[in-house]
Amino acid sequence: MLKCWKDVPGYNLFVREKWKSFQVDGWGGYVLKEKLKMIKAALKEWHMTHVQNLPSRIDTLKDRLSALDQKGEDEVLSEAELVEFHGVTSDIHSLSRLNAS
Secondary structure, eight states: OOOGGGGGHHHHHHHHHHHHHHHOOOOHHHHHHHHHHHHHHHHHHHHHHHSOOOOOOOOOOOOOHHHHHHHHSOOOOHHHHHHHHHHHHHHHHHHHHHHHH
């Protein structure tokens, strides 16, 4: 597991559901080995679909953050906008860490 994957929404659920869905017959060590091979392949595919185009996603979030920041300078932000502001900031941080890894 890459440490940065924990920041991607749905990662834990994906791994848990995939692991449970794999059906392998045999003795314990063989089952574990085969499931690990299958989860590795599934994670490679998942990684490509969930972390593609990160720079563009980060730029979009930065634009939204800038818009909220500008609005905050002109007037008081609503509670929903403050929540969005903090969420966007957190998302930028998470995606930047993911992009750097």
